[in-house]
Amino acid sequence: xxxxxxxxxxxxxxxxxxxxxxxxHSQSKTLFGAVLEAQSPRKRVFVExxxxxxxxxxxxxxxxxPCVHACMAGAMHREPATGLVQVNAEKCVxxxxxxxxxxxxxxxxxxxxxxxxxxxxxxLDYNPACVAACPTKxxxxxxxxxxxxAGRRSWVEQVKEGNSHA
Amino acid sequence: MKYIVVGNSAAGLFAAxxxxxxxxxxxxxxxxxxxxxxxSRCLTTYYLAGDIPEEGLFLRSAETLEALHxxxxxxxxxxxxxxxxxVILTAAGERVPYxxxxxxxxxxxxxxxxxxxxxxxxxxLRNLEDAQRIKAxxxxxxxxxxxxxxxxxxxxxxxxxxxxxxxxxxxxxxQILSQMLNEEAAKLIQEHLERHGLEIVLHQDVxxxxxxxxxxxxLRWRLSPFGQTQDKFFGRxxxxxxxxxxxxxxxxxxxxxxxxxxxxxxxxxxLLPADLVIVxxxxxxxxxxxxxxxxATRQGILVNERLETNLPDVYAAGDVAEAWxxxxxxxxxxxxxxxxxxxxxxxxxxxxxLHLTYPGAMGMNSVDFFGLRTISAGIVRPPKxxxxxxxxxxxxxxxxxxxxxxxxxxxxxxxxxxxxxxxxPNYQRLVWQGELLxxxxxxxxxxxxxxxxxxxxxxxxxxxxxRQTLGxxxxxxxxxxxx
Ligand SMILES: Cc1cc2nc3c(=O)[nH]c(=O)nc-3n(C[C@H](O)[C@H](O)[C@H](O)COP(=O)(O)OP(=O)(O)OC[C@H]3O[C@@H](n4cnc5c(N)ncnc54)[C@H](O)[C@@H]3O)c2cc1C
Numbered sequence: 001x002x003x004x005x006x007x008x009x010x011x012x013x014x015x016x017x018x019x020x021x022x023x024x025h026s027q028s029k030t031l032f033g034a035v036l037e038a039q040s041p042r043k044r045v046f047v048e049x050x051x052x053x054x055x056x057x058x059x060x061x062x063x064x065x066p067c068v069h070a071c072m073a074g075a076m077h078r079e080p081a082t083g084l085v086q087v088n089a090e091k092c093v094x095x096x097x098x099x100x101x102x103x104x105x106x107x108x109x110x111x112x113x114x115x116x117x118x119x120x121x122x123x124l125d126y127n128p129a130c131v132a133a134c135p136t137k138x139x140x141x142x143x144x145x146x147x148x149x150a151g152r153r154s155w156v157e158q159v160k161e162g163n164s165h166a
Numbered sequence: 167m168k169y170i171v172v173g174n175s176a177a178g179l180f181a182a183x184x185x186x187x188x189x190x191x192x193x194x195x196x197x198x199x200x201x202x203x204x205x206s207r208c209l210t211t212y213y214l215a216g217d218i219p220e221e222g223l224f225l226r227s228a229e230t231l232e233a234l235h236x237x238x239x240x241x242x243x244x245x246x247x248x249x250x251x252x253v254i255l256t257a258a259g260e261r262v263p264y265x266x267x268x269x270x271x272x273x274x275x276x277x278x279x280x281x282x283x284x285x286x287x288x289x290x291l292r293n294l295e296d297a298q299r300i301k302a303x304x305x306x307x308x309x310x311x312x313x314x315x316x317x318x319x320x321x322x323x324x325x326x327x328x329x330x331x332x333x334x335x336x337x338x339x340x341q342i343l344s345q346m347l348n349e350e351a352a353k354l355i356q357e358h359l360e361r362h363g364l365e366i367v368l369h370q371d372v373x374x375x376x377x378x379x380x381x382x383x384x385l386r387w388r389l390s391p392f393g394q395t396q397d398k399f400f401g402r403x404x405x406x407x408x409x410x411x412x413x414x415x416x417x418x419x420x421x422x423x424x425x426x427x428x429x430x431x432x433x434x435x436x437l438l439p440a441d442l443v444i445v446x447x448x449x450x451x452x453x454x455x456x457x458x459x460x461x462a463t464r465q466g467i468l469v470n471e472r473l474e475t476n477l478p479d480v481y482a483a484g485d486v487a488e489a490w491x492x493x494x495x496x497x498x499x500x501x502x503x504x505x506x507x508x509x510x511x512x513x514x515x516x517x518x519x520l521h522l523t524y525p526g527a528m529g530m531n532s533v534d535f536f537g538l539r540t541i542s543a544g545i546v547r548p549p550k551x552x553x554x555x556x557x558x559x560x561x562x563x564x565x566x567x568x569x570x571x572x573x574x575x576x577x578x579x580x581x582x583x584x585x586x587x588x589x590x591p592n593y594q595r596l597v598w599q600g601e602l603l604x605x606x607x608x609x610x611x612x613x614x615x616x617x618x619x620x621x622x623x624x625x626x627x628x629x630x631x632x633r634q635t636l637g638x639x640x641x642x643x644x645x646x647x648x649x
Contacts, residue, residue, distance in 0.1 A: 048642060069180070069511065070504040072208035074225035080233075091222065093212050096532045099612060100541045101504065103620030105641070156624060 001083060003144045004120070004128065008055035010138035011047070017056050018043045020133030024121050039111045044118040045130050046106070056130065056139055058118035059106045061085055067098035067107065067115075076115065082126065087115050167192050169517060170254055170262060172244050173270035174198040175207065176503055177484025177510035179225060181268050184514030186234050192518065196238040197254065197262065199271075202294055203231055203238075208503055210297040211318075214304065215325035223294060244271070247459040249477045266479045266517040269456065269467060270510060273449035273485035273501055278313060282375030287427040288443040291322055303442050306330030311430040311440040313372050315342040317531060319446030320355075323364055324535050326444075334365040334438050336372055336430070346531050348546050350581070351607045354591045358538045371433045375443055378428035449501055451486045464488055466499050471523045473513035481517055483509035492526030492625070493544055493604060500527035530619065532612070538590065541615040544605030544622045545597055548577035575600025582639045586610065594639045601627035603636070614641050 019031065026034035026041035034041050045058040065085055067076045075091035076098050078084065092114040099107050099115070110116040121128045131141040169185050171178045174196050182194055205223040212218045246255035247269075253261040275290035277283060289300050308331045312323045315337030326333045335342070341352040356366055429437045451466040462468045462476040466488040473481050473489065483489070484506035491498040505527040512522045530543035577599050584592040592610035596603060596618070602625065606618045618636065621628060628636070635642055 050642065066504075069507040072176075072206050072503045073222075074206065093209060093218060093222075094534065095208070096534060096539060096541065096612060096615075097504065098616075100530055100532045100543065100615045101619055102616035103623075105614055105617045107616070156620075 001144065002126070002141055003061070004058070004131070005140040005142050005144070006056060007138050007140070008053055010136040011054040011056055012136055012138075013047055013049055013054035014135065015047045016133040016135060017045050017130035017139060018047055020129040021045045021058075021118075024124055024129035029124075042108060042110065042116060044106075044108065044116060056134075057104055057106060058130070059085065059102075060104055062103070066101040066103070070097040070101045072097055082120075084120055086119055086122070087117060089114055167518075168263060168265045169194045170264040170267045171196045171270060171514075172198070172254065172268065173272055173484070173486075174200055174204045174238060174240075175270065175272055175484070176506035177270035177272070177486075177513070178268070179204040180507040180510035181270060181481075181483060181514030181517070182234060182236055184511045185518045186236075188515060188518035188520060194234075194236050195262065196236050197242045197244055197256065198238065198240060199243045200293070201240050203228075205294055206503075207292060207294075210291060210294060211321040211325040213297055214291075214301055214322065215328040217328075220294075220298075245455050247456055247461070247477075247480065249460055249480065252479070264479070267481065268510075268513055268517060269461075269475070269480065269482040269486060270484045270506075270513075271452035271455070271486045272506075273451045275318075275445070276447045276450050278372065278445040278447055280372055280374055282377060282427065283445070285375060285377060285426050287441070288375055288445065290445050291318055292449070300442070300444065304329045304331060307332070308441040309439050310334070310442045310444065311336060311372075311438050312444045312446060313430075314446035314448070315339065315368075316345060316446050316448060317343065317533065319444070320359075320535070321533065322444050322446060323359070327359075327363055331442075332365075333363070334367060334440075336370050336432065336438075337366065337368050338371050340368055342366065342368075343533075345529065346533075346542050346546070347540070347607055348595060351540065351542070351546075351593060351595065351609050354593060354609050355533075355535065355538065355540060358591075359535055362536050367432070372430055373433050374431045375427055375440075376429045376431060376437075377426055449485065451499065451501075453486060464497075468497055469509075469513075472516050472521070473509055473524055474516070479517075481513040483513040489524060490526040491528060492623070493528050498527070500529055502529065502531060504530065525623070528622065532615070538610065539612045540607070540609045541612040542605070542607040543615070543619045544603075546595070546605045546607050548579060548597055548599075548604075575602075577604075580637050582637075584610075584639070592639075596636060598633075601629075601633065603628060611641075614639075 021043040022041045023029060023031050023034045027037055028034060045056050047054060047056050061084060068078060068085055072095060073091045073093045075088045077088060079086045094113040106117055108116045120126050128141055131139045169192055171182050178196060182196055185192055185194055204225045206225055209218060209223050213220060213223055243257040244254055245257050253263050255261055275292040277290060289296055291297060310326045310331045310333045312319050312333060312335045319335060320342060323333050323335050341349045342356055343352050360366060427440055427443060430440045430443060431437050453463050453467055460477060466486055467475055467482040469475055469482050469487050469489050471490055473483050475482050485501040487509060488497040488499055489509055491500060509524060512524050515522050528544055532541045580596045582594040586592050590610060595607040597605035603621045608615055
């Protein structure tokens with residue numbers, strides 16, 4: 001199973017991932033096309049800084065899935081085929097219960113007022129565009145041991161370590 | 167292994183899924199009084215509002231449910247449990263054996279106890295059936311009175327406003343949403359809803375729901391042979407006579423709400439015209455069937471950190487359970503969706519042999535009325551006089567009893583009051599006990615809610631820079647680096 005590996009020490013805060021993310025979730029899938037679209041595509045990764053450290057933040061695929069438990073519409077769910085937590089846009093009613101519990105603040109809002117989060121580029125056959133766009137390899141898409149990834153580190157520990165399987 | 171799950175709502179469904187995940191060959195039987203596959207009660211108001219169709223309420227697709235291989239028995243009311251024989255008793259007189267059993271019977275709406283409260287046209291909202299009956303009476307211009315100021319009442323009021331009804335909300339206490347919000351935040355939501363046409367009456371109770379004598383009389387009159395002749399006289403056509411008139415009149419009466427009620431009389435004597443009344447006076451755990459089973463109960467069924475009851479191999483989860491509350495540091499009812507699903511999941515996994523510990527419930531909720539978002543979590547009102555004057559208002563509901571000792575650090579409230587470019591509120595309230603974040607309320611921009619929730623659950627002292635960043639209301643996802 002492949003997961004996103006975040007190496008925040010490599011992140012220079014260039015935000016290439018943010019642009020690539022928005023483009024990857026646009027209709028046209030090209031930067032030029034994306035800027036012309038009526039609904040400007042929205043990014044699902046956020047490059048943040050605490051003043052000294054930069055890091056890209058997106059859905060970390062928490063093993064305890066607080067958003068899935070909080071979702072009262074059955075929209076936030078674990079996709080059986082991939083094991084990934086995804087939003088079912090047909091079911092989301094925009095109640096923001098997921099926003100209430102996401103420890104990373106990684107859930108945004110779509111133009112249709114629905115929960116929006118990193119889907120590991122489902123439409124691109126799970127080849128995350130942010131990874132391809134990252135010039136410093138702060139974001140990597142790697143095969144990891146399921147069990148290592150399911151470690152029960154707290155969210156603070158995860159962020160502190162910076163290097164985290166997400 | 168024979169697993170029995172009683173109830174197929176939030177807790178029951180998540181438990182059944184967790185059992186199946188652990189034990190692919192297990193025999194899982196779900197006994198439920200419901201007549202529908204697992205659906206979301208929380209979404210019934212979205213259905214009333216016309217935001218989603220009835221199918222939108224169901225939590226799982228038919229295929230997903232099928233793949234779980236559950237033996238689900240709908241319309242099966244459980245009446246008891248015999249722990250020595252290890253059987254569940256049903257209303258049909260069956261004795262269903264279990265190896266492991268989960269009680270996830272949830273809660274029921276508390277009915278109103280005033281004259282007229284059982285008249286047709288007076289509803290509580292807990293089930294899909296309730297929602298269907300209410301929905302059949304919705305039409306623009308009709309008048310609805312909603313009794314109670316809690317979440318279900320407010321969500322119902324919102325739905326009915328969206329359907330074009332004239333809605334009045336009657337609240338006993340001095341604020342709406344008193345479980346979820348402090349008074350100042352409640353006021354912001356109240357003003358917003360009032361601007362959208364909701365009439366809110368605080369500090370008031372209902373004395374009586376009055377029947378519509380006039381309509382009944384007029385109906386009886388019109389259905390009488392003389393009435394029919396009169397109707398004909400006033401222009402009804404020949405074809406409409408007899409049976410047809412009868413049918414039309416019934417239908418007409420139905421459309422008018424089939425309304426047997428006409429008005430709600432308040433304690434202060436005021437009469438509010440009403441075609442429809444919804445009572446939202448809170449919920450009560452469904453423990454009745456188990457009262458003589460030896461199960462330890464208070465208001466709900468007491469469970470330990472593994473979600474086990476005092477009876478061997480009997481677990482409880484969801485609205486029916488009093489599970490550990492991480493902030494109040496005691497077992498407590500916490501009847502909200504995320505607690506029910508999480509408890510269901512952990513109970514299910516433990517029934518199937520895992521040893522998961524429930525980290526504890528806490529109160530939290532999220533609402534969005536006409537685009538104004540509100541999220542709160544944890545303790546929103548400190549137990550003692552806080553620094554903020556807002557809470558010194560004697561009319562605000564009593565604060566919950568919280569563990570305090572002479573040595574425990576003081577409570578403190580920190581507030582930010584901003585407005586956005588359109589003048590809409592952007593309010594933040596943080597409740598601290600020493601260096602620990604214990605609760606928050608956000609109105610307007612709720613982006614950082616999850617991070618605040620995580621800091622409450624983190625349960626440890628936060629450093630000065632973190633406290634400052636949180637207090638400033640800035641959105642920083644990097645903040646946990648400083649924790
Ligand atoms: C209108 C409305 C809006 C809500 N909005 C929110 C919200 O915004 N956020 C939030 O967090 N929560 C909300 N809630 C609360 C939320 O719905 C509950 O916390 C949740 O449904 C609890 O799930 P549960 O599985 O414990 O119990 P319930 O949902 O109460 O389900 C109980 C189950 O047990 C079955 N059952 C009961 N008695 C028996 C018996 N004797 N025999 C057999 N089966 C039985 C029932 O048929 C049902 O299947 C709302 C509730 C309502 C009604």
